[in-house]
Amino acid sequence: xxxxxxxxxxxxRYSDKNSWVLLLTQQGLWALFVYRTGNKIYQSTLxxxxxxxxxxxxxxxxKWIEILTxxxxxxxVTIGPSFYIGHFGGIILNANTVIGxxxxxxxxVTIGVSGRGEKRGVPxxxxxxxxxxxxxxxxxxxxxxxxxxxxxxxxxESVPExxxxxxxxxxxxxxxxxxxxxx
Numbered sequence: 551x552x553x554x555x556x557x558x559x560x561x562x563r564y565s566d567k568n569s570w571v572l573l574l575t576q577q578g579l580w581a582l583f584v585y586r587t588g589n590k591i592y593q594s595t596l597x598x599x600x601x602x603x604x605x606x607x608x609x610x611x612x613k614w615i616e617i618l619t620x621x622x623x624x625x626x627v628t629i630g631p632s633f634y635i636g637h638f639g640g641i642i643l644n645a646n647t648v649i650g651x652x653x654x655x656x657x658x659v660t661i662g663v664s665g666r667g668e669k670r671g672v673p674x675x676x677x678x679x680x681x682x683x684x685x686x687x688x689x690x691x692x693x694x695x696x697x698x699x700x701x702x703x704x705x706x707e708s709v710p711e712x713x714x715x716x717x718x719x720x721x722x723x724x725x726x727x728x729x730x731x732x733x
Contacts, residue, residue: 554586556631560652563733564634578635581621584612588625629653630677637683650677650695654732657683664688664706676711680731696727 561572561579572579588608591601608625616622620639623629627643630651635641637657643649644662659681663672671690675681679693682701687693691708699705700716700723709715712727 552586553629553631553633554583557582557586557633560632560634560733577619577638578621581615581619581623581635581638581641582633584608584615585623585625585627585629588612589627589629592625640684644672646672647675648672649675650679652677652732653679653681655681656685656701659684660686660688662686662688665690673705678728678732680728696729698726698728698731 558569558572558579561576562569565572588605591604591608594601605625621635621641623643624645626645628648630649630653632652633649634654636654640658641655642660642662647661653675661673661675663670665671669690673687673689673691673693675693676695676697678696679699681687681699682703684702685699685705687699687705689706691706693699693705693709694711694713696712697709698714699720700714703716703720704718705715705720707719710722712725713722714724714726715722
């Protein structure tokens, strides 16, 4: 099963709607389809001139979807299977972002570059991570598996596995994990 198929299956688990209704109405799925298509081209072994030509058209398609949905996912981002965008709008991912499998992201989330010197970089997000509305996750950090990033939080330090973090800057408030947030 391809990664987009796993994304679609996750959407179906959350909504109990059929695939056609979801494909026609879910802006997050539109953005994921465009991303998955571009990422497949980007990772392909096509000759460089063909790949560059296809990616040029993909960039125009992605920009159109970004304008429609407010979701920016460059083709070079790495996202594992079963990704879910809970609400569309204001989602910005740095081109070097790495997100694990079975993660959920809410509206307004930014994952970006930050820091100085050796601390400059982009986060690596683990598996089964829930990212709440308007969270900002930046810098050369890792977010451990089964973690929860609370809404409106600013994450600038690594997050241990199964931790819930909230605040500005985000701090660990419990170690309950994300099982109640991700189906």
